[in-house]
Amino acid sequence: xxxxxxxxxxxxxxxxxxxxxxxxxxxxxxxxxxxxxxxxxxxxxxxxxxxxxxxxxxxxxxxxxxxxxxxxxxxxxxxxxxxxxxxxxxxxxxxxxxxxxxxxxxxxxxxxxxxxxxxxxxxxxxxxxxxxxxxxxxxxxxxxxxxxxxxxxxxxxxxxxxxxxxxxxxxxxxxxxxxxxxxxxxxxxxxxxxxxxxxxxxxxxxxxxxxxxxxxxxxxxxxxxxxxxxxxxxxxxxxxxxxxxxxxxxxxxxxxxxxxxxxxxxxxxxxxxxxxxxxxxxxxxxxxxxxxxxxxxxxxxxxxxxxxxxxxxxxxxxxxxxxxxxxxxxxxxxxxxxxxxxxxxxxxxxxxxxxxxxxxxxxxxxxxxxxxxxxxxxxxxxxxxxxxxxxxxxxxxxxxxxxxxxxxxxxxxxxxxxxxxxxxxxxxxxxxxxxxxxxxxxxxxxxxxxxxxxxxxxxxxxxxxxxxxxxxxxxxxxxxxxxxxxxxxxxxxxxxxxxxxxxxxxxxxxxxxxxxxxxxxxxxxxxxxxxxxxxxxxxxxxxxxxxxxxxxxxxxxxxxxxxxxxxxxxxxxxxxxxxxxxxxxxxxxxxxxxxxxxxxxxxxxxxxxxxxxxxxxxxxxxxxxxxxxxxxxxxxxxxxxxxxxxxxxxxxxxxxxxxxxxxxxxxxxxxxxxxxxxxxxxxxxxxxxxxxxxxxxxxxxxxxxxxxxxxxxxxxxxxxxxxxxxxxxxxxxxxxxxxxxxxxxxxxxx
Numbered sequence: 001x002x003x004x005x006x007x008x009x010x011x012x013x014x015x016x017x018x019x020x021x022x023x024x025x026x027x028x029x030x031x032x033x034x035x036x037x038x039x040x041x042x043x044x045x046x047x048x049x050x051x052x053x054x055x056x057x058x059x060x061x062x063x064x065x066x067x068x069x070x071x072x073x074x075x076x077x078x079x080x081x082x083x084x085x086x087x088x089x090x091x092x093x094x095x096x097x098x099x100x101x102x103x104x105x106x107x108x109x110x111x112x113x114x115x116x117x118x119x120x121x122x123x124x125x126x127x128x129x130x131x132x133x134x135x136x137x138x139x140x141x142x143x144x145x146x147x148x149x150x151x152x153x154x155x156x157x158x159x160x161x162x163x164x165x166x167x168x169x170x171x172x173x174x175x176x177x178x179x180x181x182x183x184x185x186x187x188x189x190x191x192x193x194x195x196x197x198x199x200x201x202x203x204x205x206x207x208x209x210x211x212x213x214x215x216x217x218x219x220x221x222x223x224x225x226x227x228x229x230x231x232x233x234x235x236x237x238x239x240x241x242x243x244x245x246x247x248x249x250x251x252x253x254x255x256x257x258x259x260x261x262x263x264x265x266x267x268x269x270x271x272x273x274x275x276x277x278x279x280x281x282x283x284x285x286x287x288x289x290x291x292x293x294x295x296x297x298x299x300x301x302x303x304x305x306x307x308x309x310x311x312x313x314x315x316x317x318x319x320x321x322x323x324x325x326x327x328x329x330x331x332x333x334x335x336x337x338x339x340x341x342x343x344x345x346x347x348x349x350x351x352x353x354x355x356x357x358x359x360x361x362x363x364x365x366x367x368x369x370x371x372x373x374x375x376x377x378x379x380x381x382x383x384x385x386x387x388x389x390x391x392x393x394x395x396x397x398x399x400x401x402x403x404x405x406x407x408x409x410x411x412x413x414x415x416x417x418x419x420x421x422x423x424x425x426x427x428x429x430x431x432x433x434x435x436x437x438x439x440x441x442x443x444x445x446x447x448x449x450x451x452x453x454x455x456x457x458x459x460x461x462x463x464x465x466x467x468x469x470x471x472x473x474x475x476x477x478x479x480x481x482x483x484x485x486x487x488x489x490x491x492x493x494x495x496x497x498x499x500x501x502x503x504x505x506x507x508x509x510x511x512x513x514x515x516x517x518x519x520x521x522x523x524x525x526x527x528x529x530x531x532x533x534x535x536x537x538x539x540x541x542x543x544x545x546x547x548x549x550x551x552x553x554x555x556x557x558x559x560x561x562x563x564x565x566x567x568x569x570x571x572x573x574x575x576x577x578x579x580x581x582x583x584x585x586x587x588x589x590x591x592x593x594x595x596x597x598x599x600x601x602x603x604x605x606x607x608x609x610x611x612x613x614x615x616x617x618x619x620x621x622x623x624x625x626x627x628x629x630x631x632x633x634x635x636x637x638x639x640x641x642x643x644x645x646x647x648x649x650x651x652x653x654x655x656x657x658x659x660x661x662x663x664x665x666x667x668x669x670x671x672x673x674x675x676x677x678x679x680x681x682x683x684x685x686x687x688x689x690x691x692x693x694x695x696x697x698x699x700x701x702x703x704x705x706x707x708x709x710x711x712x713x714x715x716x717x718x719x720x721x722x723x724x725x726x727x728x729x730x731x732x733x734x735x736x737x738x739x740x741x742x743x744x745x746x747x748x749x750x
Contacts, residue, residue, distance in 0.1 A: 246439025387417030504741030
């Protein structure tokens with residue numbers, strides 16, 4: 001039997017199917033889906049046994065010939081075998097997972113046209129050659145292959161039962177489109193797809209073998225890290241210790257309350273939630289290892305790259321404190337992480353680690369985690385690794401869009417497997433319903449008072465800032481136009497120690513500026529930072545005074561978290577400004593602002609402390625849920641329940657059209673541009689790998705203004721590509737300034 005799965009290097013089809021089946025079974029065994037994983041792996045490439053596919057491997061038939069397509073016969077055989085082996089309810093999930101193993105999950109009634117119900121084979125796609133495939137597989141060689149795999153004898157399948165199972169699946173798909181249910185069917189289908197995709201790719205030359213066993217990380221390393229940080233004494237130190245001790249005490253609860261479980265960690269800004277969460281997660285991991293015999297991974301997810309970088313540094317320090325090499329234990333997964341390839345590390349290895357989360361600690365973003373729960377494509381690949389055993393920390397959950405809360409709440413509630421979810425924030429929107437693990441902090445100091453400012457224009461605000469006392473000040477506005485306009489007014493009036501921070505600076509300059517601001521604040525220089533929302537969450541800056549253009553309540557409190565952050569001043573103040581114009585409503589919509597005024601209008605008149613405002617959040621979030629349209633979230637949930645994957649994609653951010661612009665700022669940018677030009681000359685596979693590694697490094701020099709703004713001052717195409725623009729070194733002055741970023745006509749701003 002000399003059937004091959006692939007050539008160069010040659011891999012026997014039997015070996016590939018057995019290996020994939022064993023690996024997928026091992027992935028899903030802890031979830032009670034091991035036999036289904038085995039079936040998916042054993043059947044997924046059975047269609048490669050046709051002479052047509054084998055001829056293609058030997059160069060005797062063109063690639064792309066419909067007769068060489070192989071997924072459909074394997075998918076039907078998997079569904080047929082499931083019925084034969086006593087798993088009829090899993091037949092549809094198996095069919096969909098195997099059918100999609102080279103692509104993305106399909107909506108069942110699209111994958112199984114209704115004509116099948118009436119016994120008519122569709123004349124489109126792979127269905128039109130199915131009879132040819134079935135006839136071609138009626139060989140002793142195929143029968144021997146199936147017998148060697150331990151699967152039911154295929155002759156009945158080939159002689160007519162394949163069409164019968166197709167008819168039954170089509171009827172089930174049609175019924176599903178009319179039904180209502182929960183997410184059980186979605187998660188079973190997604191887990192089968194996830195495990196099959198991972199197993200198949202591991203054995204297809206992208207990486208070899210099984211994931212390595214998890215290794216211990218001592219929880220005491222968090223306390224040791226805190227000792228080594230030698231933080232300066234502030235009024236918050238004892239509260240940080242109380243929070244750390246409180247989450248350690250929570251670890252003494254019955255294990256069934258902690259794992260698997262849904263928990264919350266709610267504490268004020270500055271209380272040290274990051275290290276407290278890591279201490280809880282590593283402590284729980286140790287306890288699960290002692291009592292249940294396995295070590296779950298820790299997945300720490302955040303909304304923004306800026307916060308992810310900070311958490312990555314803390315996690316690295318904790319591991320180093322324990323004498324462990326971060327590269328061996330820590331994985332960072334977001335779209336820029338490939339820019340930090342280690343010496344000698346291949347792109348293939350880095351991509352595998354990112355797509356499988358094959359490390360003890362994973363730092364990632366919401367943009368990776370939630371697609372891993374939804375799909376419908378390769379974003380699902382790490383789902384089985386998460387469900388096998390994980391402590392999932394969701395930091396700053398209040399940033400998730402309210403219109404998606406119904407779907408996100410259900411996904412987190414119904415996520416199967418051995419998973420503990422910890423929702424962590426100072427402003428808890430109750431996306432996760434569970435027990436609190438943070439202790440009360442009854443005498444936590446009031447840090448900042450929120451007051452209504454009297455200024456209604458940028459000119460008035462500029463005058464106040466120019467005449468005000470010499471203090472460090474943060475000003476957060478809702479649009480880039482407003483930020484640049486205020487910055488220009490202050491700069492032209494000679495205000496010293498002035499900085500601007502917006503998304504229109506290339507990341508290289510933004511990071512440099514943040515470092516300069518941090519140092520100036522540490523040196524007690526009275527800086528004034530004019531910024532957009534890029535500074536709100538997770539950026540560890542501490543100002544004496546703040547000004548915030550009207551925004552939703554959670555955004556106001558996030559800005560308040562950057563004022564008197566360490567409670568070193570007796571009184572910090574944040575002035576909320578109702579500026580003229582409609583920029584706030586254009587950015588946030590009317591409902592969020594209306595509910596904010598409903599809750600805060602009166603308290604802001606007389607002043608309200610941050611801790612008092614936090615107590616009003618529950619009522620605010622309730623009003624938001626009642627007032628905002630959650631049709632999008634409910635529709636996503638309904639689509640997932642019905643497996644309508646064509647309409648089930650998740651978008652956490654609805655972005656207006658933008659245009660990436662690469663700025664050739666320095667010698668490094670010129671070198672990257674040369675590498676990009678070389679990459680485009682490579683053959684398709686090498687080009688794909690080169691670009692995957694190169695794109696994150698290009699991001700350091702890329703700004704993406706809104707399309708309608710970019711069109712007002714449009715740079716030339718990048719290497720002939722209209723969808724990607726390029727500011728050449730000699731033309732930088734026409735398009736970009738280090739001080740304010742990308743230049744365009746101010747009247748076109750929001």
